[in-house]
Amino acid sequence: MSELELAPATDETFHEKPDNQWLEMWRSLVANRAALVSLAFIGLLALIAVFGPYLVPYNPVETDMAHALKSPSAQHWFGTDQLGMDIFSRVIVGARVSLTVGILAVMIAMTVGVILGSIAGYVGGRVDTVIMRLMDIMLAIPSILLAITLMAALGKGIDKAVIAIGLVSIPEYARIVRSNTLSIKENDYVAAARIVGNSNARIIARHVLPNALSVIIVRTTLGMSSAILDLAALGFLGMGVQPPQAEWGDMLGRARGFIFQAPYTLFFPGMAITLTVLAFNLLGDGLRDAFDPKSRVK
Amino acid sequence: MKRYGWLPALGLALVLGTGLLLAGCNSGTTTTTAPAVGGSTTESTAPPETGGNAANDTFTYAQGADPRGLDPALVDDGESSKVISNIYEGLLKYAADSTKVEPSLAESWQVSPDGLSYTFKLKQGVKFQDGTDFNAEAVKFNIDRQIPPKATADMSYGPFVYGSVKDVVVVDPSTVTINLTQKNTAFLANLAMSLAAPIVSPKALTDGSNSVMENPVGTGPYKFVKWNKGENVVLVRNDDYWGEKAKTKNVIFRIIPDNSARVLALNAGEVDMIDGIDATVVNTITQGGNKLFEAPGMNVNYMAYNTTTEMFKTVEARTALSQAINVEELVQSLYQGYSEKATTILPTFVPGYDATVKQVGYDPAAAKAGLAKAGITKVHMIAYSNPRPYNAATGATLAAAIQGYLQKVGVEATIDTFDWTTYKEKVKAGDFDIGFYGWIGDNGDPDNFLNLLADKDPTMNIARWQDPKYIADIKAALAMPNGPERDAAYGAMEKYVAERAVWLPISHAKTLAGYRPNVSGFIYHVTGNVFLSQAVKQ
Numbered sequence: 001m002s003e004l005e006l007a008p009a010t011d012e013t014f015h016e017k018p019d020n021q022w023l024e025m026w027r028s029l030v031a032n033r034a035a036l037v038s039l040a041f042i043g044l045l046a047l048i049a050v051f052g053p054y055l056v057p058y059n060p061v062e063t064d065m066a067h068a069l070k071s072p073s074a075q076h077w078f079g080t081d082q083l084g085m086d087i088f089s090r091v092i093v094g095a096r097v098s099l100t101v102g103i104l105a106v107m108i109a110m111t112v113g114v115i116l117g118s119i120a121g122y123v124g125g126r127v128d129t130v131i132m133r134l135m136d137i138m139l140a141i142p143s144i145l146l147a148i149t150l151m152a153a154l155g156k157g158i159d160k161a162v163i164a165i166g167l168v169s170i171p172e173y174a175r176i177v178r179s180n181t182l183s184i185k186e187n188d189y190v191a192a193a194r195i196v197g198n199s200n201a202r203i204i205a206r207h208v209l210p211n212a213l214s215v216i217i218v219r220t221t222l223g224m225s226s227a228i229l230d231l232a233a234l235g236f237l238g239m240g241v242q243p244p245q246a247e248w249g250d251m252l253g254r255a256r257g258f259i260f261q262a263p264y265t266l267f268f269p270g271m272a273i274t275l276t277v278l279a280f281n282l283l284g285d286g287l288r289d290a291f292d293p294k295s296r297v298k
Numbered sequence: 299m300k301r302y303g304w305l306p307a308l309g310l311a312l313v314l315g316t317g318l319l320l321a322g323c324n325s326g327t328t329t330t331t332a333p334a335v336g337g338s339t340t341e342s343t344a345p346p347e348t349g350g351n352a353a354n355d356t357f358t359y360a361q362g363a364d365p366r367g368l369d370p371a372l373v374d375d376g377e378s379s380k381v382i383s384n385i386y387e388g389l390l391k392y393a394a395d396s397t398k399v400e401p402s403l404a405e406s407w408q409v410s411p412d413g414l415s416y417t418f419k420l421k422q423g424v425k426f427q428d429g430t431d432f433n434a435e436a437v438k439f440n441i442d443r444q445i446p447p448k449a450t451a452d453m454s455y456g457p458f459v460y461g462s463v464k465d466v467v468v469v470d471p472s473t474v475t476i477n478l479t480q481k482n483t484a485f486l487a488n489l490a491m492s493l494a495a496p497i498v499s500p501k502a503l504t505d506g507s508n509s510v511m512e513n514p515v516g517t518g519p520y521k522f523v524k525w526n527k528g529e530n531v532v533l534v535r536n537d538d539y540w541g542e543k544a545k546t547k548n549v550i551f552r553i554i555p556d557n558s559a560r561v562l563a564l565n566a567g568e569v570d571m572i573d574g575i576d577a578t579v580v581n582t583i584t585q586g587g588n589k590l591f592e593a594p595g596m597n598v599n600y601m602a603y604n605t606t607t608e609m610f611k612t613v614e615a616r617t618a619l620s621q622a623i624n625v626e627e628l629v630q631s632l633y634q635g636y637s638e639k640a641t642t643i644l645p646t647f648v649p650g651y652d653a654t655v656k657q658v659g660y661d662p663a664a665a666k667a668g669l670a671k672a673g674i675t676k677v678h679m680i681a682y683s684n685p686r687p688y689n690a691a692t693g694a695t696l697a698a699a700i701q702g703y704l705q706k707v708g709v710e711a712t713i714d715t716f717d718w719t720t721y722k723e724k725v726k727a728g729d730f731d732i733g734f735y736g737w738i739g740d741n742g743d744p745d746n747f748l749n750l751l752a753d754k755d756p757t758m759n760i761a762r763w764q765d766p767k768y769i770a771d772i773k774a775a776l777a778m779p780n781g782p783e784r785d786a787a788y789g790a791m792e793k794y795v796a797e798r799a800v801w802l803p804i805s806h807a808k809t810l811a812g813y814r815p816n817v818s819g820f821i822y823h824v825t826g827n828v829f830l831s832q833a834v835k836q
Binding site for chain 2: 061062063064065066067068082083084085156193238242244245254257258260261262
C-alpha cells in the first residue's frame with residue numbers, strides 16, 4: 001500500500017509550479033492596457049450593480065408623464081423616457097440585472113458544459129459521439145434563435161431568460177473542454193494517476209480540469225459578454241423583464257421608435273450594453289494572451 | 299463573432315440619430331394643418347398633367363403592408379381598402395370632407411315611408427373596366443353574393459353592410475330596389491363604404507379563370523395593372539371613366555413595412571405620399587422639406603374593464619381605478635399633440651357626439667380610498683405590442699403608463715404583452731382584468747361606435763358588458779331617422795356608459811400623412827381611405 005500513498009505526491013511534480021504561473025500571468029495582463037482598463041471597468045460595474053440601486057437619484061420604475069422625453073439635463077443626467085422615467089437611474093439599475101443574468105447563465109452553461117465536455121473527452125467512444133452530436137445539433141441552430149424558441153416555450157420572465165441563455169451556450173463549453181481533455185488525458189501524469197488506481201471521476205477533477213482551467217476562464221469571460229448581449233437581444237424583443245423593471249435591451253427596444261425624435265433614449269442603454277460587452281471581450285482576449293505563454297505580452 | 303453583427307448597426311444608428319437630433323435643434327416645426335382635401339390651394343391653378351413629363355405621370359403612395367386582397371367583399375383591412383377605393387365605386391360615396399353620403403353610381407334614391415325599401419336610380423352608360431355594362435343586374439349580383447344563402451364565412455363586412463337586406467329587386471336596367479327586414483338608419487352610410495359595398499363586375503366574378511382578389515374589375519377612375527406581392531400594386535388611368543378622368547396617369551401603391559424606411563423614402567423623393575406615421579417622425583418629415591397632412595381621425599383608443607370579473611363587476615371599483623389615471627397628461631405625453639383627449643366614445647365630428655358627457659375625473663385621493671374599499675391591490679392587464687392607427691404608442695406603452703399611475707395609488711399591475719393576432723385570442727379567452735383596444739369608424743354613424751358595448755361578441759365588446767337597457771336603446775336608436783332626436787338618444791347612451799365607467803376612453807388619434815411639397819389634390823378621407831384620381835404632381 002505504500003506505493004499508493006506516495007503516488008499523489010509524485011504526481012504533483014508533473015504540474016508546473018502554480019505560484020509562479022499565476023504571477024507571470026498577472027504581469028502579462030497588467031501589461032495589456034486594454035485588458036486592464038476593461039478589468040477596472042468591470043470592477044466598477046460590479047460596484048454599481050451591488051450599490052447602485054441604493055444611490056440612484058430617482059426611483060427607476062416611477063413614471064412621471066408630465067416630464068416625459070426630456071433631454072439630458074442637470075435634473076435628469078441621461079434624460080427621461082417616454083413614460084418620464086429617469087434613464088440614468090434605469091441604466092444604473094439595469095447593470096445589476098445584466099450582470100446577475102450574465103453570471104447565472106454562465107454558471108449554468110459552464111457547469112453543464114464542463115461536465116459533458118470532460119466526460120465526452122475522457123470516456124470517448126459511444127458516449128463521446130452521443131454527447132458531441134447533441135452539442136453539434138444545438139450549435140447548428142443560431143443561439144439567439146434557440147434562446148427565443150426556449151423563451152417562447154418557457155414563458156416570459158428574467159428567470160426564464162437565465163435558463164434559456166444558459167442552455168444555449170452549453171455546447172461552446174462542452175467543445176472546448178472536450179478538446180482540451182483529449183490532449184490532457186494523453187499526458188503521462190494522467191496515465192500514472194490511472195495506474196495507481198484513481199477513479200475516473202477523481203482523475204477528471206484532480207488532473208484534467210485543473211489543466212483546462214485557463215481555457216475555461218477565458219471562455220467564461222467571453223461567455224459573460226455573449227450572455228449579456230443575448231439578454232439584451234431578448235429584452236429588445238420584449239421577452240425579458242416584466243415592465244416597469246429596468247433592463248438595457250428592454251429600454252433599447254422600447255426607445256427604438258424615438259431614434260429620430262429622442263435619440264438619447266437609445267444612446268445611453270445602447271452605450272451601456274456596448275461598453276460592457278466590449279469590456280468582457282477585451283478582458284477575455286487579454287486573459288487568453290496571458291494564459292498562452294507564446295503570445296504573452298512581455 | 300457572428301452574433302455581434304448588430305452592434306456596428308447600433309452604433310451607426312446612434313450616430314445617425316444624434317445627427318438628426320442636432321439637425322432638429324435649429325428649426326421649428328412647420329406643420330400645415332390641411333383641410334380634408336389636401337393641398338387645395340393649388341387645385342384651381344394646376345393644369346391636369348396628362349402626358350409631358352413622365353415622372354409627373356406617376357404618383358407613388360407608400361403604405362405599410364400589402365393589401366390582403368382586392369375583392370371588397372372578402373377583405374377587412376385598411377391597406378386593401380385604400381387600393382380598392384381607387385378601382386371601384388359603390389352606389390353612394392362620402393363627401394370629400396365628411397361622412398355625408400353623396401350620389402356615385404346611383405344618381406338618386408328614395409326611401410319608402412316605412413323605411414324598409416330603398417329604390418335607387420342608377421347612372422346610365424357606365425361600363426366596368428372589362429367593358430361590360432353596369433346596371434341593376436350587376437347591383438343585384440353584388441348584393442346577392444353577400445347575403446344568405448350565397449354569403450360565405452370569409453365575407454367579413456357583408457353582414458355589417460347588408461345584414462338587414464331581405465332581397466334585391468331589379469325594376470328596370472337602371473332602377474333597383476333593396477328591401478330591408480328592419481329599419482336601419484345607417485344603411486345609406488353603409489352603402490358608401492369601401493368594404494363590401496363597392497360594385498364588382500359580375501363577369502369578373504363569374505369568370506372563374508381569374509380571382510377578383512388578385513384581378514379587380516370595377517368602374518372607378520383607375521384600372522388594375524399588376525400586383526407584385528410585397529412590393530407594389532400598379533394602377534393606370536381608366537380612360538373610359540364616366541366621371542372626371544384621373545389627372546395622373548399611373549398610380550403605384552408601394553409596400554414599405556418599416557415606418558422609418560417609409561419616412562426616408564419620402565425624404566429621398568422615392569415616393570410622393572406616405573401614411574402610417576406618428577409624432578416621432580413629424581419633425582423628420584417637415585425638415586426633409588415635406589408637408590404633413592393632419593386631420594381629426596374617426597377612431598377611439600380606450601381602456602376597458604372586464605366587467606365579468608369579481609374585481610370590476612361593480613361601478614364603484616371601476617370608477618375608483620379610473621380616478622387614478624390622469625388621462626389628459628397621459629394623452630399629451632404619449633401622443634404629443636397628435637391625439638385628442640377623448641371625452642366620450644364618439645369622435646367630435648360624428649353625429650350624436652355630446653360635449654356635455656363627462657368621464658370619471660382624475661382624483662388620486664378618491665382613487666386610493668375607493669380602491670382600498672374595493673380591496674384592489676393587484677390587477678392583471680393585457681396589451682398589444684404593435685402600434686395601431688388609434689394608438690401610435692402601442693398598447694404595451696399605454697399599459698405601462700397606466701401601470702405607473704396605478705403604482706402611485708398603491709396598486710400593482712402586471713402587463714402581459716402579445717402581438718396583435720395573439721392578443722385578439724387572449725381578449726376572446728377573457729383572462730384579464732383590464733384590456734386595451736380601439737375602434738376605427740367605418741361609416742360615420744354613431745351606431746358604428748356605440749354598438750360595440752351592446753355586442754355579444756367579446757372580441758368586439760371586450761368589457762363583456764351586457765346591460766339590457768343599453769342594448770334596447772341601441773336597437774331603438776338604429777331605427778330612428780337621422781336628426782336631433784336620434785343624436786340626443788346617442789348622447790344619452792354616452793352618458794349612461796360614462797356613468798357606469800365601463801370604458802375609460804383615452805384618445806382620438808389624428809390622421810397623419812406625409813407628402814411631397816409638389817403634390818396636391820389628393821383626398822385623405824376621414825374613413826382612412828385615400829382617393830388619388832384628382833392628385834397631381836407639379
